[in-house]
Amino acid sequence: MRLLLIFLALVGGSAWGRAAETNPVEVKALKITVLSTMLAEKGLGEWGFAALVEVDGRRILFDTGAHTDVVLKNAAALQIDLSTVPDVILSHSHWDHVGGLMTLRDSVRKQNPAALGTVHGAEGLFYRRVGGGPPILENPLLLTRPAFEDSGGVFKIHPRPIELHPGVWFSGPVPRPHPERNWSGSGRLVDSTGAVVEDIQPEDAALYINTAKGLVVITGCGHAGVVNLIEHARTVVRPAPVHALIGGIHLFNASEQTLTWTADKPREFRVEHFIGAHCTGLETVYRFRRELGLDRTRVVVGATGAVFELGQGIDPGVLAK
Ligand SMILES: [Zn+2]
Ligand SMILES: [Zn+2]
Numbered sequence: 001m002r003l004l005l006i007f008l009a010l011v012g013g014s015a016w017g018r019a020a021e022t023n024p025v026e027v028k029a030l031k032i033t034v035l036s037t038m039l040a041e042k043g044l045g046e047w048g049f050a051a052l053v054e055v056d057g058r059r060i061l062f063d064t065g066a067h068t069d070v071v072l073k074n075a076a077a078l079q080i081d082l083s084t085v086p087d088v089i090l091s092h093s094h095w096d097h098v099g100g101l102m103t104l105r106d107s108v109r110k111q112n113p114a115a116l117g118t119v120h121g122a123e124g125l126f127y128r129r130v131g132g133g134p135p136i137l138e139n140p141l142l143l144t145r146p147a148f149e150d151s152g153g154v155f156k157i158h159p160r161p162i163e164l165h166p167g168v169w170f171s172g173p174v175p176r177p178h179p180e181r182n183w184s185g186s187g188r189l190v191d192s193t194g195a196v197v198e199d200i201q202p203e204d205a206a207l208y209i210n211t212a213k214g215l216v217v218i219t220g221c222g223h224a225g226v227v228n229l230i231e232h233a234r235t236v237v238r239p240a241p242v243h244a245l246i247g248g249i250h251l252f253n254a255s256e257q258t259l260t261w262t263a264d265k266p267r268e269f270r271v272e273h274f275i276g277a278h279c280t281g282l283e284t285v286y287r288f289r290r291e292l293g294l295d296r297t298r299v300v301v302g303a304t305g306a307v308f309e310l311g312q313g314i315d316p317g318v319l320a321k
Contacts, residue, residue, distance in 0.1 A: 024210045024237055025167040030055045030310040032218065032246055034302050035074050036065035036100075037277040041317040042305040043074030048096040049220050049248050049278040052080060055209060058165050059085040061116060062207060062247075063220045064100035071100040072107055074304050083108040083115045089170060090121045091220025091247075092204045093129075095140045096278075102144050105151055113152060122173045123159040123192075124203030130196060131187035138187065158205075161236045169208040173224075174232045176200075180225025180262070182250040206247075208233040211310055214243035214272065221279055222249035227265045234269070241270035244308050248278030263287040273314055277302025296321065 035043075036050035048066030052059065052075075061082065065071040075082050082104060091097055101119070108115035126145070129138030145155070158172045187199035201223040209216040217233050219226070226249040230242055245266070251259060263284070266274075271292055276285035282301060289299035300306070300316040307315045 026210050026212045027056050027167040027310075029057070030209060030211060030216060030308075032216075032244075032308045033078065033080065034246075034275065034277055034304055034306045035061075035071050035078070035080070036063070037248075037302045037304060039301055039303040039320060040074075041303040041319050043077035044070050045304065046070045046096075047278075048099065049091075050097075050100065051218065051246065052082075052085070053207065053209075053218065055165065055168055058087075058168070060087045060089060060164075060168075060207070061085050061104070062089045062218055063091050063097040064088065064104055066096035066099040068099055068103040072103055078305055083111045085116055086114050086118055087164070088116050088119045089205070089207060090119055090125060090141070091206065092201050092223060093121075093125050093127075093139050093141045094201070094221065097220050098141050098144065102147055102151075105148060105153055109151055117151075117153045119148070119153065119155045120164065120170050121155065121157055122171070122203040122205040123157055124173060124189075124201075125155075125157055127192075127203070128190040129187055129199055130190060131185065131199070167210045169210075169233075169236055171205045171208060171229070171232060171236065173202055174204060174206065174228055176224055176228045177231070178225055178227050180228055180258075182225055182254070183221070183223045184250075184253065206233070208237050210237050210240070211243055213310070214241040214270070216244045216246070216308075216310075217242060219245070219247040219249060222247065226251075226262060230266070230269050230271075241272065242266070244273040244275075245271050246273075246275045246277070246302070246308055248280050249276065249284065250279040251284040252279050252281030254281070254284070259284060259287060263291040266292055272298060273308060274299045275302040275306055275308060275314060275316070276300070277306075
């Protein structure tokens, strides 16, 4: 009986330890630098997204931009060394987030074979798309995958949230209780059962980082819906205010009704900073600023080189300030 109790305590303890929701680690240092988006203050602008996340001494590249070489050039313009970045997050499979992967990997792997060598994505990242063109072109990652793996790179596909580093979660696929449909087009995909279904970008994923001031949410296109994303972050990590929201939330072409509904929501989550980059839309940024009751120092259009730093807030650069 006593042995059984000890066994149960051990099993229970490991389960509680893994969940971490009750007492998640708070990161101490966090700096996020935008490396690809449309507005370019330093380097080149493009329809795409990428950002470097530096957290408690660890460095993570979040998305890789659209063109093969824009993030590479922008990192050089910003004097950012990517050869000490082991991990890449791909928020989803769209061309404007995965285009730079191979060029970036090739640029650093001679110097450091592990650099940009581990890619994290959510279940669905490699699903074949069967939209208007040949299936493989509908998912550019299917073209990139062999070369990346030949280079020694590894893809890690996550079916559920995972704490990559203390206080840093990769979301995995994001549940969608709210009917946000923030994507363009009407493509279809072949899912894991072989069924052809609507392409809702099921792999759309984000990073959630826990700080003493609240959560920091980093998103690529936000196809899962920004409200769904934030609610998921608050479920996975803890139900804290959102200290910062950074990235694209794909509302540039939203209807007035959608924009009004969406802009009203972040007040509930007490979003304190917002860098609206990529497909967010300029009007969306200004609407969020107004609805959140925040000023231009806390809600800005994202530009290349823009920085959010824990304790410092946002440095948007000269054009977006
Ligand atoms: Zn997308
Ligand atoms: Zn995008």
